[in-house]
Amino acid sequence: MVEKLPSTGSRPSASEIGCDTSDVLVIHNTFRHLYREAPRLVRGASEDGMRTAAVATHLSTVAVMLHHHHQAEDDTIWHKLESRVPACAVHVGQMKAQHRQIAQMLDRQDDAVASWQSSPDHQATERLSEVVNAIGGALGAHLGQEEEQIFPEIERTWTQKEWDAAGAYAQKILGKALPVRTQLIYLGHVLDSQPPEMRRKFQREVLPAPLKLFWLVRGQRLYRAHRLSLYGSPT
Numbered sequence: 690m691v692e693k694l695p696s697t698g699s700r701p702s703a704s705e706i707g708c709d710t711s712d713v714l715v716i717h718n719t720f721r722h723l724y725r726e727a728p729r730l731v732r733g734a735s736e737d738g739m740r741t742a743a744v745a746t747h748l749s750t751v752a753v754m755l756h757h758h759h760q761a762e763d764d765t766i767w768h769k770l771e772s773r774v775p776a777c778a779v780h781v782g783q784m785k786a787q788h789r790q791i792a793q794m795l796d797r798q799d800d801a802v803a804s805w806q807s808s809p810d811h812q813a814t815e816r817l818s819e820v821v822n823a824i825g826g827a828l829g830a831h832l833g834q835e836e837e838q839i840f841p842e843i844e845r846t847w848t849q850k851e852w853d854a855a856g857a858y859a860q861k862i863l864g865k866a867l868p869v870r871t872q873l874i875y876l877g878h879v880l881d882s883q884p885p886e887m888r889r890k891f892q893r894e895v896l897p898a899p900l901k902l903f904w905l906v907r908g909q910r911l912y913r914a915h916r917l918s919l920y921g922s923p924t
């Protein structure tokens with residue numbers, strides 16, 4: 690089924706314009722952190738031979754999350770931003786091209802994960818480490834450019850309602866791609882990836898109360914077990 694996109698709508702009145710996009714930094718910090726950790730995880734799992742399956746599943750999950758994050762941006766941001774700020778067309782073109790480049794790198798990651806999982810020898814380990822390291826580099830540059838050149842223009846030309854609708858769309862398509870249990874476990878990675886003040890703000894202002902409760906009752910325990918399977922230690 691084709692997912693319904695948030696309406697691009699007509700141009701809002703001047704009094705409605707202005708929004709806060711800082712919530713997306715939480716997502717960006719998470720991807721930066723996960724890809725920074727990835728080469729070490731791959732090499733560590735290969736050395737002890739016990740965690741290969743867990744790390745392979747983790748990398749595939751992170752790739753699904755990143756793919757859907759970019760899909761949501763492709764579906765909700767570029768067209769509307771270009772129509773509001775035609776001068777952004779060059780930057781928007783660069784963002785689209787970077788998404789395509791990272792999508793190709795994620796395909797290479799999938800191939801490298803499959804080879805490594807079936808035979809985690811030195812060659813497969815080095816190949817996968819290099820692939821995730823390269824994604825981390827390309828992604829870091831891309832996210833930084835979005836933060837400097839794209840989000841300020843959105844804050845200047847979109848309403849809060851429009852930005853929130855784009856965020857809700859992103860959550861909806863990711864929610865369909867990952868089981869609830871996996872989403873709950875990865876909430877732990879989201880929390881662990883933030884500087885302390887951002888983590889407190891996210892827990893206080895963004896995390897809905899039922900999810901906060903679900904995390905405390907069930908998620909923390911699942912996340913500790915997940916970390917144990919990845920790192921050989923729950924902390």
Ligand SMILES: [Fe+2]
Pocket residue numbers: 759762784788831835
């Ligand atoms: Fe992006």
